[in-house]
Amino acid sequence: MQLAVWTYEGPPHVGAMRVATAMEKLHYVLHAPQGDTYADLLFTMIERRGKRPPVTYTTFEARDLGKDTAQIFQDAAREAVARFKPQAIIVGASCTAELIQDDPAGLSEAMDLPCPVIPLELPSYQRKENWGASETFYQIVRTLADKTVARAPRAKEPGGRPARVNILGPTALGFRHRDDLVEIHKILAQLGVEVNLVAPLGATPEDITRIGNADFNIVLYPEIADEAARWLEKTFDQPAVRTVPIGVGATRSFIADVAELAGADPTPALGDTSSRMPWWSRSVDSTYLTSKRVFIFGDATHAVAAARIAREELGFEVCGLGCYAREFARDVRAEAARCGIEALITDDHLEVEDAIAAAAPELVLGTQMERHIAKRLGIPCAVISAPVHVQDFPARHSPQMGFEGANVIFDTWVHPLVMGLEEHLLTMFRDDFEFSDEAGASHHAAHSPRKAAVHDLSEAPVEEIPVMAMAMGDDDASLWTAEAERELKKIPFFVRGKARRNTESFAAAEGRTQIDLETLYDAKAYHAR
């Protein structure tokens, strides 16, 4: 048994729902008790979908157990097919139905339904949401793909048919999938590459049958599409582009990879004039971003991309990197090694909270979970990955991928921080009441460190109080001489916590029992970048 307060991922059948809800004319018959219908609200409330997810929950009750739960499943499946007339159905069990072992696969096979039935085996007690989405998509592709499709060979010289590609991975409830797709279409149009199919988002089961018509695949979200892409590679000899175009550098590599496989000229796409992020990052106001310490946590793909952008495109220092998706831990460990740190692979948010508090970053890039952690710790934060929240479905176009995605990322990550010019003003006028330490960044009150945050903690048991708040306690203060404490107050508040910690750790390492002015400046010299 694992004790969990909040979870990063839902159960695997929610992953299957994300695929089913993304597709058209597919229906999911889920053997499940009534409470499992809560999952509908993820799609209708968080994503604001105006349609019910195409899911029929069989709704068995305690009194049905050991009697007619199998019959309930068959009735529900028959009714769903008659009512919704899907081109195909997927059938499976939620965690409870898995225990009663009704075998939805066998039951539906025996029913002779008028459409293809794709049975899913999603072990609820071993696996989680992303795995469930990946497995579901793979089973759909494997079952429905027409293996007799033979695509016409393509002449590389002008006049031949354009290259065709499948875009794989976008689902319902995905982090910015809707908008990323727009950017990918834009790039492919610039390269003259035709889109054979986007799946699962917007695809019908009939569309899936012709998946073999593409010359190659783009694996946009490996968490969901990698498994299917590997099968397609084997079955249809379709190579895959696995570069995820998040960030300017990755977008350029992506364009080069697609152009290479398509035999196209990458120049027009590479010269996209809407790419502002490189200049924004080079402009002088961004100087203050240099070596800002950033802690990154998310699903594997977005976390790895964020780390690379942070290092190479914004000049941050990555002081923490991790993911909750164990399936992709290797990629995260490799990127962490490039950052010179150890990766944090965990799905326990309390562990993440401890790691963030210990790393004392200046910016947190994470999921909604880390947003809450950062808020409690008074650290600016931007959201980069699922699990999603209603705020992650903005009305405006807000991609992560492509050059426009990089522009969006620049704004999203930099705005929570105190801006360059403002940072100088705060230093110059810090004794002015309008620039008091409590003011924080003028444009983001929600992100400024507040005394109230500490007050809230007074009701929490001691071991829950985050390290940063503890550092303000009397025990630590007594180490400091009054003079050193006064000097510390002259340091701008947004670096003061770090200065205090650095000094204290330096003093501890040096075995000094008191922190005086001398120690403060020795520590400053020791930690000088």
Place this chain on the structure above:
Amino acid sequence: MSALDTLDGCAAEVARSPNLTPTPARPVLRERGQREVFCGLTGIIWLHRKMQDAFFLVVGSRTCAHLLQSAAGVMIFAEPRFATAIMEERDLAGMLDAQEELDRVVNRLLERRPDIRTLFLVGSCPSEVIKLDLAKAAERLGAVHLPRVRILNYSGSGIETTFTQGEDACLTALVPVMPTLPADAPKELLIVGSLPDIVEDQFLRLFAQMGIAKVGCLPARNARDLPSVGPGTRYLLAQPFLAETAMALEGRGAQRIDALFPFGVNGTTDWLRAAGQAFGIDPALIEQVIAPGRARATRALANLRPQLEGKRITFLPDSQLEVPLARFLQDELGMELVEVGTPYLHRAHLARELDRFGPNVRLSEGQHLDRQLDRVRADRPDITVCGLGLANPLEGEGLTTKWAIELVFSPIHGFDQAADLAELFARPLRRRDMLEI
């Protein structure tokens, strides 16, 4: 297709329910099929806020944990007073002893959270299916951790409980540990059903003004500070979904005060008056105590009545609050009830409420979701009260909706909340008329 055709079509599906006493007076459409409701675990969201010293540990699956965080909507608290012990493959395959695992998890939890005084082990669908004996676990762990922590158990599983029935199950678990009110003790009043503190305080003030000396609340704000129960207890249900709790209380000698539920002017008046009468309070004093709140509520509702009068409303089954709320909207705001669906109809507790329904109200119990939505589409009510999973899809079809869950989370009982309650229905309609996009 007319709504009536659908009704006829449904007649064949009327569930066999021998337990229910047939009352020929009013036909009830009973349906079985897909339900779109939360399970009883959801009650933890408000129960853990109400009982400030209690912790709720769900013994379940990842789905249970996901439900709780999705239903809670936002993660407000650093560490809320609920969590899930997620069962894993090893627990099910018998590689680990589930009871031993539970001991380990509970011990770790209690070590981390010394503030917990009452711990509820909450059963879920998977724990019920594998017949994990949580009563035994509660007894064993209780022996270890008492007196510091009292350990109780109940089931919030979706195979047995629907949404608010989780609170019913939780309160039922509290009844056996309530102190005994001696048989010769003077009569005491017990308010049953969790209410927001502000509403509870309003009621307590009114009862104090009437001169009812001892008034207890179940649940108490502090779960270790439960009121007494015995033959002298007269209990008043504040919520209509507490069938099991009521039975357990009666098992300990308590007697129910029959009244309308305290929604709106009429419901609140009847509820307060019934309590006063049960305690032999001078009728003139009762009226005097009730009068100011009653007048305030009447005035406040008068402002809202024009917005709701004549509007047609359908309730989809959700919280069991449907019947008394529908009665309020019909009687005090002049709304027309099209269909009132409820997951479970407690005929005895709701008898007086149902008596007030007009003859054409379609009353339904249980759910066959797709057929019910067909009826909504055929009826086209002005407003449909439904769960979060259905609201936007119905809005997408041009039907105005009200999220049912807000009726559970908001203070809606009593005189001073009557207008707030009406406003919850008026606002979506007003918004629909305001928007020009």
